[in-house]
Amino acid sequence: MNFQAIASALAILTMAICVACNRAPGRPAADSAIVRPDQIVDFNLLYSENCAGCHGKNGKGGAALALVNPVFLAIADDAVIRHTTASGVSGTAMPAFAQSAGGMLTDKQIDAIVHGIRSWAKPDALRDATVPPYTAQAPGDQQRGAGAYQTYCSSCHGPDGHGGTKASSIVDGAYLALVSDRDLRTTVIAGRPELGSPDWRGDVPGHPMSAQEISDLVAWLSSKRSRVPDQPLSITSINPANGGPQ
Numbered sequence: 445m446n447f448q449a450i451a452s453a454l455a456i457l458t459m460a461i462c463v464a465c466n467r468a469p470g471r472p473a474a475d476s477a478i479v480r481p482d483q484i485v486d487f488n489l490l491y492s493e494n495c496a497g498c499h500g501k502n503g504k505g506g507a508a509l510a511l512v513n514p515v516f517l518a519i520a521d522d523a524v525i526r527h528t529t530a531s532g533v534s535g536t537a538m539p540a541f542a543q544s545a546g547g548m549l550t551d552k553q554i555d556a557i558v559h560g561i562r563s564w565a566k567p568d569a570l571r572d573a574t575v576p577p578y579t580a581q582a583p584g585d586q587q588r589g590a591g592a593y594q595t596y597c598s599s600c601h602g603p604d605g606h607g608g609t610k611a612s613s614i615v616d617g618a619y620l621a622l623v624s625d626r627d628l629r630t631t632v633i634a635g636r637p638e639l640g641s642p643d644w645r646g647d648v649p650g651h652p653m654s655a656q657e658i659s660d661l662v663a664w665l666s667s668k669r670s671r672v673p674d675q676p677l678s679i680t681s682i683n684p685a686n687g688g689p690q
């Protein structure tokens with residue numbers, strides 16, 4: 445077959461395809477079932493493809509916290525959820541999803557995720573409990589935090605945090621290197637009920653932790669973090685935007 449024969453064979457083939465689909469090649473039909481990935485705004489699809497692997501199916505928790513946790517939803521406003529989803533938490537496993545931060549999702553898709561997560565909230569889930577603030581109002585004191593640990597956590601995590609009969613270590617360098625102080629704070633306030641770790645009211649039933657005790661406890665846990673300079677995941681080493689090297 446010479447060149448011309450090939451060219452006309454291709455032309456016939458192209459025409460046949462065009463007749464079969466009745467449109468110009470490459471242009472999606474109005475009712476096309478294939479949606480470009482960046483056009484997907486269905487929350488369930490976006491969530492299951494991007495978040496479920498770590499936060500669990502339907503937000504029920506996995507390696508990372510349960511986003512359906514009513515205490516988490518009470519303390520984290522939309523701005524916090526949007527910012528974390530868009531920019532991630534550098535130095536932890538939480539990725540940045542916004543295209544502007546190197547991720548794959550458009551602002552519209554991030555909005556759909558924020559609204560979807562918010563729709564999991566049950567407005568009267570906490571009735572008249574006063575929930576401690578998401579962000580610490582005053583710096584914590586690690587000495588006092590050691591005392592708070594004894595009061596609220598040692599019954600399960602052991603006398604020094606290295607694990608007890610009911611729960612494992614929470615002071616291991618390997619664990620603390622992977623989580624931010626903010627995540628420790630969220631965990632203390634919202635608990636990991638799906639794993640059996642109570643929220644701020646449940647560690648000592650009838651005796652909720654005060655906001656100051658929570659800050660102190662986080663300072664104590666944070667002080668157990670290894671200070672090895674080239675720790676692979678030190679919080680500031682990765683993203684210049686968070687104070688790391690430029």
Ligand code: HEC
Pocket residue numbers: 491494495496497498499507508509520524525528529533536537538539541557622623624625626627628630631
């Ligand atoms: C590879 C695992 C992974 C994936 C995938 C992931 N996350 Fe996370 N996420 C984490 C971890 C780990 C943390 C805790 C980070 C820290 O230590 O601060 C976190 C924290 C969060 C927080 C903040 C919780 C807090 O303490 O305030 C939000 C909100 C969140 N993720 C939302 C999402 C959403 C929405 C998606 C999907 C678009 C997603 N995550 C996908 C691992 C993941």
Ligand code: HEC
Pocket residue numbers: 507508509593596597598599600601610611612613614628631632636639640641642646647648661
């Ligand atoms: C009633 C027992 C109990 C009490 C009290 C308790 N925890 Fe837990 N905690 C658990 C269990 C069970 C798990 C999950 C399994 C494990 O780690 O062994 C857990 C897990 C955790 C985790 C790991 C979460 C993760 O991301 O994997 C942290 C952090 C934690 N607890 C912190 C605390 C702190 C801080 C206190 C005190 C304010 C506390 N817990 C009080 C039982 C408890």
